Amino acid sequence: MTDALRPPPKKDPQKRTVTPTLPPTMRSRAALGLSAAAAEGRFALQSCAECGAVQYPPRDACSRCLSTGLRWRDVDPGGTLLAETTIHTTVDVYFRERMPWRTGSVQLDAGPVVIAHVHGDVTTRGRVRMWNLLDRAGQAVLVAMPEGRTPHMEDDPQLREMTADPKHRRILIADARNPNAPALARALKDAGAAMLIAGEAEGWRPYPHRDALAALGVDLQPMDVTDTASVKKLAGEYGGKTDILINNARFMRPGGVLARGDTAFARDEIEVNYLGLMRLAQAFGPGMCARAQDGVNSAAAWVNILTVEALSNDPAYGCFNASNAAALSLSQSLRAEFRGAGLRVMNVLTGPTEDDWYQPLPPPKVGHAALARSVVEGLQRGLEDVYCGDVAKDLVERFRRDPKVLERERTGGTA
Amino acid sequence: MSALDTLAAALASGQVRVVDLTHTLDPDFPVIILPPEFGQCARFRMEEISAYDHRGPAWKWHNISMSEHTGTHFDAPSHWVSGRDVALGAVDEIPPERFIGPVCVIDCAAEATEDEDFLLQPAHIAAWEATHGRIPAGAWVLMRTDWSKRRGAAYLNMREDGPHSPGPSPEAVRLLVEDRDIIGFGTETVGTDAGQAAHLSPPYPAHYILHGAGRYGLQCLANLDQLPPTGAVLMAAPLKIKGGTGSPLRVLAMVEGA
Numbered sequence: 204m205t206d207a208l209r210p211p212p213k214k215d216p217q218k219r220t221v222t223p224t225l226p227p228t229m230r231s232r233a234a235l236g237l238s239a240a241a242a243e244g245r246f247a248l249q250s251c252a253e254c255g256a257v258q259y260p261p262r263d264a265c266s267r268c269l270s271t272g273l274r275w276r277d278v279d280p281g282g283t284l285l286a287e288t289t290i291h292t293t294v295d296v297y298f299r300e301r302m303p304w305r306t307g308s309v310q311l312d313a314g315p316v317v318i319a320h321v322h323g324d325v326t327t328r329g330r331v332r333m334w335n336l337l338d339r340a341g342q343a344v345l346v347a348m349p350e351g352r353t354p355h356m357e358d359d360p361q362l363r364e365m366t367a368d369p370k371h372r373r374i375l376i377a378d379a380r381n382p383n384a385p386a387l388a389r390a391l392k393d394a395g396a397a398m399l400i401a402g403e404a405e406g407w408r409p410y411p412h413r414d415a416l417a418a419l420g421v422d423l424q425p426m427d428v429t430d431t432a433s434v435k436k437l438a439g440e441y442g443g444k445t446d447i448l449i450n451n452a453r454f455m456r457p458g459g460v461l462a463r464g465d466t467a468f469a470r471d472e473i474e475v476n477y478l479g480l481m482r483l484a485q486a487f488g489p490g491m492c493a494r495a496q497d498g499v500n501s502a503a504a505w506v507n508i509l510t511v512e513a514l515s516n517d518p519a520y521g522c523f524n525a526s527n528a529a530a531l532s533l534s535q536s537l538r539a540e541f542r543g544a545g546l547r548v549m550n551v552l553t554g555p556t557e558d559d560w561y562q563p564l565p566p567p568k569v570g571h572a573a574l575a576r577s578v579v580e581g582l583q584r585g586l587e588d589v590y591c592g593d594v595a596k597d598l599v600e601r602f603r604r605d606p607k608v609l610e611r612e613r614t615g616g617t618a
Numbered sequence: 619m620s621a622l623d624t625l626a627a628a629l630a631s632g633q634v635r636v637v638d639l640t641h642t643l644d645p646d647f648p649v650i651i652l653p654p655e656f657g658q659c660a661r662f663r664m665e666e667i668s669a670y671d672h673r674g675p676a677w678k679w680h681n682i683s684m685s686e687h688t689g690t691h692f693d694a695p696s697h698w699v700s701g702r703d704v705a706l707g708a709v710d711e712i713p714p715e716r717f718i719g720p721v722c723v724i725d726c727a728a729e730a731t732e733d734e735d736f737l738l739q740p741a742h743i744a745a746w747e748a749t750h751g752r753i754p755a756g757a758w759v760l761m762r763t764d765w766s767k768r769r770g771a772a773y774l775n776m777r778e779d780g781p782h783s784p785g786p787s788p789e790a791v792r793l794l795v796e797d798r799d800i801i802g803f804g805t806e807t808v809g810t811d812a813g814q815a816a817h818l819s820p821p822y823p824a825h826y827i828l829h830g831a832g833r834y835g836l837q838c839l840a841n842l843d844q845l846p847p848t849g850a851v852l853m854a855a856p857l858k859i860k861g862g863t864g865s866p867l868r869v870l871a872m873v874e875g876a
Contacts, residue, residue: 405661406771407774408651409771409777425646427645427661429661429663431663432664465657468657559654
């Protein structure tokens with residue numbers, strides 16, 4: 204049984220903050236398909252288009268028939284633990300700091316035998332459910348999990364290495380004024396967050412849910428993501444205790460390029476949605492990277508909430524979507540820049556949300572609570588890409604099938 | 619001694635003091651808030667170009683951005699639809715002598731404390747003139763409310779039915795412009811009009827009447843409590859922005875006496 208993770212003691216100010224180390228990063232090109240699936244929390248393996256054999260480890264040709272037609276496909280995550288060992292010593296710097304470490308071999312119901320990290324609650328020769336997770340280096344690793352829930356299973360030290368669980372972590376929500384802030388705060392608090400801070404822009408004008416945030420115990424601190432000095436100031440004060448940063452700042456107005464005939468709102472969208480992300484990252488990123496291996500409440504993740512229409516524009520919100528496309532691209536750069544520290548960037552891409560500016564659109568729309576749930580679940584699974592709601596899931600699937608066809612579908616190419 | 623020699627000597631001796639009527643340009647200073655589908659007033663923003671560092675080793679400088687109507691600012695006639703065709707209606711066209719003039723300060727601080735929607739009426743002006751004499755033609759008239767001492771949300775005083783702050787009634791503005799021939803009107807609030815002025819007739823009477831008649835506005839003024847009712851000279855020169863409808867500026871007053 205997993206011991207419940209206890210709130211960490213206050214940090215000893217005489218101790219040096221540990222420099223983050225990473226597990227081995229090298230993978231074949233073929234193996235990156237596993238990382239792509241792990242980024243979304245899917246358990247996928249290559250399967251042969253010719254003979255149907257499921258493959259592991261990833262390779263360039265089928266191990267049974269030598270066909271090169273290997274496709275990544277979600278497969279049954281069930282299996283049985285065959286053999287296990289607990290490693291107590293290694294020369295690998297990352298694992299050396301985390302010994303002992305339980306590993307084993309698992310006979311997958313889908314066919315192959317795989318080497319996997321093994322959760323502490325898995326019993327000898329017991330049934331397991333495989334999770335395909337990203338490790339600190341951002342590469343896929345397979346973790347054999349107990350088949351059902353066990354008490355405090357998320358607190359298993361090996362599992363917590365792979366996730367960015369909010370439990371006992373201190374969380375900054377970038378924009379208190381966003382109507383989704385109370386739902387985010389509530390969900391994170393329920394998930395065990397130790398401290399919630401929210402950046403409050405323009406305290407000189409009221410907004411409806413301020414009291415709700417205060418009632419949830421959210422510490423409101425002045426910050427406007429368009430004001431560099433205010434971002435730096437908050438980072439100066441709270442950057443050293445920001446374990447998870449949730450960038451929910453958003454400016455949006457409807458319309459495409461020709462709708463207004465000026466660049467004023469488009470500039471605001473870039474200021475908040477793109478440059479806001481950059482300002483936050485420049486101010487909070489270095490400190491979070493330095494604290495990515497700082498014990499139970501280490502810095503763990505950076506979350507951006509973006510529209511899925513960053514992938515493929517809808518001219519009804521053309522300029523807003525373009526600003527989100529810029530932010531999405533920037534997040535890829537940031538992800539690469541954070542990777543050396545093991546700090547995760549998770550993008551939550553949503554369809555239209557229950558916001559004022561989407562009011563004329565028909566349902567389904569993503570409610571604040573559903574969005575907050577996606578954020579928390581994504582952190583608990585250590586994901587990089589979360590598609591929240593039916594619209595987002597549908598759009599990304601069509602995007603993968605054919606981005607050009609999707610573009611035409613969304614911009615008037617079909618009857 | 620010439621008049622300017624006398625002035626210079628009085629400034630040097632402290633017989634004439636300079637009072638700064640300007641708020642600091644601060645990113646967090648309130649601006650006017652319009653319904654969100656309308657274009658909005660840009661807040662003051664400042665980005666470092668370099669600060670004696672790798673971006674420029676021996677110098678520090680910033681790029682700044684803002685609206686013409688951010689912070690303590692000047693409204694030109696072309697700011698309002700009523701003044702769109704007024705001759706010399708943009709800040710770069712206004713003759714510079716119009717930026718300096720005598721100033722009358724009407725103290726409404728007590729009334730504004732009592733009633734946050736206080737409207738300056740012709741009767742108040744008459745009462746002021748009974749004590750201080752008739753407002754001279756070509757004067758600036760400033761409405762003192764001590765509103766500049768408010769901080770945070772109390773400044774805009776925004777509620778679900780809009781902002782609540784003092785300002786002039788349409789009749790008072792008409793009196794000042796048409797009968798007293800003032801050069802401009804200034805307030806301590808975020809605009810020259812009252813918070814609820816959208817519901818007056820005409821809506822936003824200070825903007826409508828002042829600018830329609832080619833007069834100017836000053837708003838977000840500070841330190842009006844340091845000015846005498848009469849006798850001071852106001853200096854309010856906006857930036858020379860081509861076709862500009864207004865400008866943030868440093869508003870100064872020269873006040874006689876220690």
